[in-house]
Amino acid sequence: MSDPNKEWPLWEVFVRGKGGLSHRHVGSVHAADAKMALEHARDTYTRRMEGVSIWVLPSAQITASDPADADALFAPAEDKVYRHPTFYKIPDGVTHI
Amino acid sequence: MYTTDLSGKKKAEAVAEDPAKLAAFEARVAADDFIEPKDWMPEAYRKTLIRQISQHAHSEIVGMLPEGNWITRAPNLRRKAILLAKVQDEGGHGLYLYAAAETLGVTRDEMTEALLSGKAKYSTIFNYPTLTWADIGAIGWLVDGAAIMNQVPLQRTSYGPYARAMVRICKEESFHQRQGYEIMMRLASGTAAQKRMAQDALDRWWWPSLMMFGPPDDKSPNTEQSMRWRIKRDTNDELRQKFVDISVPQAEAIGLKVPDPALKWNETRGAYDFGAVDWEEFYSVVKGEGPVAKERMQARQKAWEDGAWVREAARVHAEKRAAAKLAAE
Amino acid sequence: MDALVTYALRLGDDSLVLGQRLSEWCGHAPALEIDLSLANVALDQIGQATHFLALAGALESKGRDADQLAFRRDVMDFTNCLLVEQPNGDFAQTIARQFLFAQYQTLLFAEMARVKDERFAAIAAKALKEVSYHATLASDWVVRLGDGTEESKARMIAGLDWMWRFADELFLMDDVDVAAINAGAGVDKAALTAAWDSRVDAVLVEARLERPPARRAIVGGRSGRHSEHLGHMLSEMQFLQRAYPDAEW
Numbered sequence: 001m002s003d004p005n006k007e008w009p010l011w012e013v014f015v016r017g018k019g020g021l022s023h024r025h026v027g028s029v030h031a032a033d034a035k036m037a038l039e040h041a042r043d044t045y046t047r048r049m050e051g052v053s054i055w056v057l058p059s060a061q062i063t064a065s066d067p068a069d070a071d072a073l074f075a076p077a078e079d080k081v082y083r084h085p086t087f088y089k090i091p092d093g094v095t096h097i
Numbered sequence: 098m099y100t101t102d103l104s105g106k107k108k109a110e111a112v113a114e115d116p117a118k119l120a121a122f123e124a125r126v127a128a129d130d131f132i133e134p135k136d137w138m139p140e141a142y143r144k145t146l147i148r149q150i151s152q153h154a155h156s157e158i159v160g161m162l163p164e165g166n167w168i169t170r171a172p173n174l175r176r177k178a179i180l181l182a183k184v185q186d187e188g189g190h191g192l193y194l195y196a197a198a199e200t201l202g203v204t205r206d207e208m209t210e211a212l213l214s215g216k217a218k219y220s221t222i223f224n225y226p227t228l229t230w231a232d233i234g235a236i237g238w239l240v241d242g243a244a245i246m247n248q249v250p251l252q253r254t255s256y257g258p259y260a261r262a263m264v265r266i267c268k269e270e271s272f273h274q275r276q277g278y279e280i281m282m283r284l285a286s287g288t289a290a291q292k293r294m295a296q297d298a299l300d301r302w303w304w305p306s307l308m309m310f311g312p313p314d315d316k317s318p319n320t321e322q323s324m325r326w327r328i329k330r331d332t333n334d335e336l337r338q339k340f341v342d343i344s345v346p347q348a349e350a351i352g353l354k355v356p357d358p359a360l361k362w363n364e365t366r367g368a369y370d371f372g373a374v375d376w377e378e379f380y381s382v383v384k385g386e387g388p389v390a391k392e393r394m395q396a397r398q399k400a401w402e403d404g405a406w407v408r409e410a411a412r413v414h415a416e417k418r419a420a421a422k423l424a425a426e
Numbered sequence: 427m428d429a430l431v432t433y434a435l436r437l438g439d440d441s442l443v444l445g446q447r448l449s450e451w452c453g454h455a456p457a458l459e460i461d462l463s464l465a466n467v468a469l470d471q472i473g474q475a476t477h478f479l480a481l482a483g484a485l486e487s488k489g490r491d492a493d494q495l496a497f498r499r500d501v502m503d504f505t506n507c508l509l510v511e512q513p514n515g516d517f518a519q520t521i522a523r524q525f526l527f528a529q530y531q532t533l534l535f536a537e538m539a540r541v542k543d544e545r546f547a548a549i550a551a552k553a554l555k556e557v558s559y560h561a562t563l564a565s566d567w568v569v570r571l572g573d574g575t576e577e578s579k580a581r582m583i584a585g586l587d588w589m590w591r592f593a594d595e596l597f598l599m600d601d602v603d604v605a606a607i608n609a610g611a612g613v614d615k616a617a618l619t620a621a622w623d624s625r626v627d628a629v630l631v632e633a634r635l636e637r638p639p640a641r642r643a644i645v646g647g648r649s650g651r652h653s654e655h656l657g658h659m660l661s662e663m664q665f666l667q668r669a670y671p672d673a674e675w
Contacts (some may be wrong), residue, residue, distance in 0.1 A: 038564065047185075174472060
């Protein structure tokens with residue numbers, strides 16, 4: 001009855017909540033083609049006026065980092081505090097900086 | 098509760114895991130960290146989650162049927178729109194949950210097949226029939242009320258995709274219980290016939306609602322592990338007590354009587370004492386002997402089989418279009 | 427009865443009956459996502475029905491609200507077109523009905539959004555956004571099913587064949603339509619046929635389907651002469667209001 005290979009592919013859904021915001025991952029849908037994926041995303045994830053724009057992309061197309069590499073990827077940023085504005089002391093009276 | 102473990106009385110099997118990884122995992126969960134799909138996790142955790150999330154999803158999907166039974170007979174346009182939107186929400190919630198389970202390496206088709214073959218469980222409550230319009234009120238008020246009680250803490254469950262699905266579900270469900278109570282309120286203050294309908298619905302749905310929280314704690318062997326893993330936040334009996342304490346005054350406020358002669362306020366405990374749940378009935382319904390269990394499964398099977406040619410056609414069409422596009426390039 | 431009342435009733439009845447039909451799918455669709463899509467279309471139609479029936483009740487000014495009009499009239503007083511009351515059948519038949527009707531509604535509301543009577547224009551402007559999506563959704567499915575498998579193609583042809591008999595009635599003009607146009611509320615539906623033909627044909631071509639052959643149109647809905655199906659639908663839909671006439675819900 002259900003050959004898993006024959007299931008409609010999975011698509012990841014990204015919705016822009018309102019103008020000026022970036023698209024945010026909200027979930028996934030199954031769909032046979034891109035247009036259907038958009039329609040399913042619209043009918044599933046924007047029923048309460050949650051969005052003004054939708055992206056869909058096949059889940060299989062996502063390349064994700066491996067959690068095992070997390071230290072190598074993200075820990076080196078930990079000691080680069082000078083990238084954050086709070087690292088710098090500015091006298092209280094000085095403004096617009 | 099949609100998320101009650103209905104797997105039976107067996108204790109989860111132990112699988113040999115790398116002790117260092119296991120310890121690190123347990124420490125993360127204990128520190129309220131979230132586990133994400135690609136993170137290492139013990140096999141028992143993955144299996145328990147797949148079972149719990151898919152069971153929850155199945156409950157949403159089968160749960161569309163008892164209420165769907167009244168969409169075409171809703172008494173006015175407002176009620177019709179509300180009920181249709183609510184049942185549609187349940188379909189959406191099933192979808193979110195299936196997607197969360199899919200991140201654990203199981204396909205939706207596999208889960209569907211498990212449901213249709215009777216291998217997978219779903220909440221016992223949906224194997225009771227909706228006989229009058231008041232049942233729609235009772236389901237919203239009691240069944241959704243019970244579900245919310247369990248789902249709210251699950252927004253902070255340890256598995257990220259499950260927690261995020263629960264956040265969305267809880268947000269959307271906030272109107273479900275209110276619309277149910279509103280229906281009951283209207284009926285209870287209506288004509289004699291309506292009042293009778295409301296009381297009858299409460300009489301039939303009260304005990305099955307208490308069963309939704311699952312077997313008593315001493316018959317729920319996996320509770321301890323599930324709570325440690327934060328895929329369960331309160332015990333069955335704690336939630337059941339909380340539900341009774343909240344629901345009894347709600348019934349009284351609209352002049353309905355909870356069908357439990359043993360129900361009595363206990364001043365010392367600051368809680369209601371209530372009668373014994375018929376656990377024999379509960380275990381029969383879990384086994385598939387609920388009054389309309391066959392009807393529910395038949396409806397799901399029919400929808401799945403009748404839809405097969407549609408799903409196939411869309412797939413074939415997509416393949417044709419992809420091939421044509423390739424040929425044109 | 428005042429022509430504008432009838433005109434609003436017809437619009438309301440079309441949406442009500444179609445919304446009721448689509449809601450029958452809830453929980454039974456071929457895929458979970460399709461279940462949600464059909465429910466959205468049904469909710470839009472029920473919303474349109476509520477607006478148009480409320481307007482009909484207000485224009486009539488006999489104290490009947492949208493619910494009384496929806497739940498307390500019998501078959502001969504329903505003025506919807508025959509197309510929308512047709513049974514769901516299989517998914518292809520439902521899509522055929524939705525496709526033909528949504529293309530019509532899109533053209534109709536695009537015109538009605540510009541009429542002088544602001545009450546009609548306002549409802550139409552809101553509904554136009556909804557039905558444009560319905561038309562896209564249904565057209566996409568006609569293409570997928572028409573150009574899918576042998577089975578889906580056969581089913582799509584059968585679905586269109588079932589519904590095609592009732593398409594002409596959509597564009598039929600009578601005294602009520604003329605009066606509504608003169609009152610600044612109505613649309614010349616006969617003038618929509620060319621655009622409807624070309625939109626429908628374009629989709630059929632993409633779906634690799636033949637246009638069903640012309641045939642004798644079956645009409646009567648606008649004057650209360652319905653198919654056998656509507657009575658059963660109403661007996662279900664109106665059950666509670668009929669069984670408990672004194673009750674409020």
